[in-house]
Each structure stands twice: as structure tokens, then as C-alpha cells.
Amino acid sequence: MEAVNSALSQTLRDDMYEVIVVKNFEDSVIDSSLDRLGVRSIVSREVQVGAKIREGVNLAQNTLITFLEDDDLYAPERLEAVAQAFADDGVGYYHNSQTHIDRYGREIQATHPDPTHPKQIKVSNQVKHQVFRSRLNSEAYANTSSIAISKDVLLPWESQLSKIRRAPDLFIFLCAVTNSFKINRFKWIYAIWGYRRAEKLFT
DSSP states (O other): HHHHHHHSSSSOOOOGGGEEEEOOOOOOHHHHHHHHHHHEEEOOOOOOOHHHHHHHHHHHOOSEEEEOOOTTTOOOHHHHHHHHTSTTTTEEEEEEEEEOOOTSSSSSOOOOOTTOOEEEEOTTTTHHHHHHIIOOOOOOOOOGGGEEHHHHHHHGGGGTTOOOOOOOHHHHHHHHHSSSEEEEEEEEEEEOOHHHHHHHHHH
């Protein structure tokens, strides 16, 4: 519910986006809370993480998709930043930096970009393969909750997406690299990498 509440507590007008929860369990307390908040929720019987993502994407009415894992949070300005990034019709993929917190909300590690690099990198289709090799690397895709993508980029690969067992962030990024849209990467921190995963990485 912390993840859901962070998605609902955005500076972006609430009539500009929808929240869909895909989970693999039923819980009367959580389900009633989601109903009260007006959040659409489904119980997935799929095993693969990619298949669960596909279910959520296919339910979404909007053409722009962004993800939030249950142990992550959005910064309040995150969706507004995503909307601004996609204001350029040619953009098909977006990624922002993130910070890591512990179970008490204390920062463990933040991604502090190289100050010599611009805070925003917009990559055209013509050069993105070359740029990917030289600069984008894992900073362009790490953490699914830091990604937004156009349905037009992702859906041509939905059958392959359904087979993804792990690292959906890398797969989603590769969909963008192989498409004809631009890539827009912000180095602002708009996602908070949740404590459960962070503790596994840094303790």
C-alpha cells in the first residue's frame, strides 16, 4: 500500500493517469483499501514476471506505461516528469535515477550522476545503438520502477515479454533500443528503491 499511495500522491493531476495493481494473492484488507482508493486490481495466475507485466499493460487505457514494484516508491514529482519527457512525440522510452532506502526510510545509496554529464540525455533513433555502447550501459535501464515506455514500443514484443522470468528492466530497455523512437533519460532522482531489495544489495 505504500507503493500505491506514492503513486496516488503525485503532483500530476489525478485525471491524467490511472493506477493498476497486478498481484498474485488475495488479501481482504489490501483489496478493500484498493477499492476505496478507486484503484483497479487483478489477481494474476501467471508465473513469469513478464507475463504479469503484460497483463497490466493490456489493461491500461493510456498509451504511456510506467511501472512500480511493490517494494519501491515514487517521488511526488515522478509522473509529472514522465509526462514532460513524453511531451516530445518522438520519445518512446524514459528512465530516471533512483535512491536506495532502508526499512526506516533512511538513504542507503543514491545514484549521483557524473557532474560533467547533462542532467537529461535525449537519444535519437539514428545514434542510440552507438550511444548505448559508449554511455548508456546499465544506468539506462536499472530498476523497473524507474522506467516509462510507450505501448507502441513495448507491444510488438509482448509475446517475448510473457516469457521473461527475471530482469524485465533490461528487456524493456532493449525493446526501446530496437524500436524507432527516441530514448529520454533523466538523471534526476524520481524513484525510491525499496528497502527489501536494497538490504539484499547493500548489507
